[in-house]
Amino acid sequence: MPNQPVEALPSGTELNLDAELEDVERSLREITLMLEQSQNEVNKLTQRNAAITSHVQQLLAQADRITLEELRMAYESAMDAQQRLLLMRGQLEKLQGDKSHLERLRAVLMQARSLSVSDRASGVSGGSKGALRSVEMLVNAQEAERQRLSRQMHDGPAQALSNFILQAEIAMRLLDVDPGQAREELNNLKVAAMNTFQKVRNFIFELRPMMLDDLGLIPTIRRYADTFKEQAGLDVSVVVSGAERRLEPYLEVMIFRALQELLGNAARHGEATLVKVHVDVGENQVKLTVDDNGKGFDLETASNNGLGLKLIRERVEMMGGSFELDSTPGKGTRVFFVVPAAAYISES
Secondary structure, eight states: OOOOOOOOOOHHHHHHHHHHHHHHHHHHHHHHHHHHHHHHHHHHHHHHHHHHHHHHHHHHHTGGGSOHHHHHHHHHHHHHHHHHHHHHHHHHHHHHHHHHHHHHHHHHHHHHHHHHHHHHHHTOOHHHHHHHHHHHHHHHHHHHHHHHHHHHHIIIIIHHHHHHHHHHHHHHHHHHHOHHHHHHHHHHHHHHHHHHHHHHHHHHHHHOOHHHHHTOHHHHHHHHHHHHHHHHOOEEEEEEEEOOOOOOHHHHHHHHHHHHHHHHHHHHTSOOSEEEEEEEEOSSEEEEEEEEOSOOOOTTTOSOOOHHHHHHHHHHHHTTOEEEEEEOTTSOEEEEEEEEOOOOOOOO
16 A cells, blocks of 8 residues: 655645734834834933923922913923823833734744744644644734724724814814813813823733733732723622732733733623632642623534633643633633742842
8 A cells, every 4th residue: 555645734834924924024123113213202202301390490499580371381381291201101112012022923933934844844744733723823813912902092092193183273273263262172182182191001001011020910910900890891800819929920921911811701702790800829830710790602512712712721731731611601601720830030
């Protein structure tokens, strides 16, 4: 009986990886340019803010020789400069996080492409196909997340900025005709700007909360649960047991991203009104349970339990942990996983 040919990797796989890698490289070049521009803008705003602050201090020192209106205008100018600086710093942090994310994705894609080329040459297919399927899932999940964030930016800050431009034009036209109405429009614009600024800060926190690096997993989970409760109108309770200690950074990020995904699923797909989160930090392992009262789904008939859930399962199992999913139509969903957690030794 003649030897059967060894099944090779699909010829399109390598091309798909090349196309995705080219996409990531292009995005990296664009974001690097935006980073440079934003950094320059931050530097300019920092200098302007320092100059305005110095000017206000000089005016305060001459309070007996200036009018209240001059002092008020100087103070409002200082506040405006500070808000612009904070906003640009937030944008800079977001861009830095996006760049770091894209660099990690590029490294994964390059490794996957190397595996594809190597396996096509050797004729080995089994394990590599599994690895490539994982990469494909990762890429699809990243793209879905980009689309979600893009919609949030378009419907939130981007739309608000368009309204700002319109309100500013209205106020400018009213300045000579009806100063009182112009002042009211400017006040409305200021309130809208402050609200949008808070939304941008929440948006940045969702992308990459700085407190995850500074304070660790547990404080970040508590803060995120409170924020999510306000934004989604969902009752989220968090219970922590065990030692509230720092974990390895990669593990803290993995658990936090898993919780983000699970809370999002409960709100968007499960239509839940109550979510219970339990984090147990043991000496050698960490357990996370997320239990919601949403509409649930049938595990046997569901062909796809969700790309996010599959990625969480894969990441947990790659770390040597275990993952459990329990859901019943009309009775909510429960997700539980446990991962090993060695003692964290800080480098500082």
